[in-house]
Amino acid sequence: MEATASARYLRGSAQKARLVVDMIRGKDVNQALAILRFSRKRAASSIEKCMRSAIANANEAAEKANISIDPDDLWVRTAFVDRGPTKNRRRVRPAPQGRAYREQRHFCHVTILLSNDERPATKGSKPEAEAKPAKLAESKRRKRGGAIAAPSAKRATPKKEEEAAAEKPATKKASKKKAKTEE
Secondary structure (H helix, E strand, O other), X not given: OEEEEXXXXXXXXXXXXXXXXXHHOOOEHHHHHXXXXXXXXXXXXXXXXXXXXXXXXXXXXXXXXXXXXXXXXXXXXXXXXXXXXXXXXXXXXXXXXXXXXXXXXXXXXXXXXXXOOOXXXXXXXXXXXXXHHHHHHHHHHOOOOOOOHHHHHHHHHHHHHHHHHHHOOOOHHHHHHHHXXXX
């Protein structure tokens, strides 16, 4: 069973509302409501109202169809934000080089679709227990390069130079002195 709700002409740009909607897409209703309640985004309160409306629509549709539905079984199947009209305000905002820009007031339309059907399995998904060892093995095989490898190479070279310096004297005078002391 599916139920939809849409909120139209919400204040704020669609781009900012999409940030909030992306957080709740595919989540359980209770989890989505918790995310919306504690989100610090301004659009979250309006989207929460739309979500509650969708839950009420699902209950109403279930009653009309004489079906019992548990709101805890619902999940956000689809959620999207469309751009609404832009109202040109008759106010002017100062702009660089003596220009003036008109202020624009952005609106958006939010649509949420809830469902209590089983969630489809994603393609190529493995259980988490199988996926983790494969990732660990892959990370061990992968060679690290670039800026990460450079410091270790710099650290390794001074040791080799110290060993070489210990074997060979740096100047001819030092080698002559060493030869005289050995005789």
